[in-house]
Amino acid sequence: MSNPFKHQKPVATPMTVPQPSELRKLVFKQGKAMRATLKKLKQRPPKDLDEQFEKLHNQAFKKIDCLNCGNCCKTTSPMLFEKDIERLSQRLKMKPGDFTAQYLILDTDQLFCFKSAPCPFLNSDNSCDVYDDRPKACREFPHTNQRKMHTQLALAHHNIEICPAVYAIVEQLNTLV
Numbered sequence: 001m002s003n004p005f006k007h008q009k010p011v012a013t014p015m016t017v018p019q020p021s022e023l024r025k026l027v028f029k030q031g032k033a034m035r036a037t038l039k040k041l042k043q044r045p046p047k048d049l050d051e052q053f054e055k056l057h058n059q060a061f062k063k064i065d066c067l068n069c070g071n072c073c074k075t076t077s078p079m080l081f082e083k084d085i086e087r088l089s090q091r092l093k094m095k096p097g098d099f100t101a102q103y104l105i106l107d108t109d110q111l112f113c114f115k116s117a118p119c120p121f122l123n124s125d126n127s128c129d130v131y132d133d134r135p136k137a138c139r140e141f142p143h144t145n146q147r148k149m150h151t152q153l154a155l156a157h158h159n160i161e162i163c164p165a166v167y168a169i170v171e172q173l174n175t176l177v
């Protein structure tokens, strides 16, 4: 079996990050090929996969300002763990139980998430009302500059439809396979 990065060379094409409004159409056209790339990478992850992701993640976020997007906060909910609930309750001067009752539900995996999307803490200018105390999952989104990226590929697969940066990153990986 061949290594998908066998002929690896520096990224040849300049990275373009799509507008959030273009994402759905682009994924409709390119999603199948991008998902095939992620599948290959999952089956045979190259040794430098984390470095590749990190480099592309940094390139993408040099080109995109999350305040011009907000798509993640508008369309999906982060998972919230006990520490997130404690921190947010404290910030809002609420009891954790009251915070949970007001804002959260359990998803099908029995994990807490916000009851509604867009997020109740998203402002109209795409800023976050609880930014310094936002959940860990919000801090780490879109999870493209983490260690052991081969374990995060299913998430990238899902997030190409949500995050223009993930789309741009996976599109570049596509050119290397």
Ligand code: SF4
Residues within 6 Å of the ligand: 072, 073, 077, 078, 119, 120, 121, 122, 123, 127, 128, 129, 130, 131, 134, 135, 138
């Ligand atoms: S808590 Fe803040 S960062 Fe997290 S989804 Fe809500 S608005 Fe977005």
Ligand code: SF4
Residues within 6 Å of the ligand: 064, 065, 066, 067, 069, 070, 071, 072, 073, 141, 142, 162, 163, 164, 165, 166
């Ligand atoms: S993380 Fe991605 S989806 Fe969320 S605001 Fe930034 S570019 Fe948009």
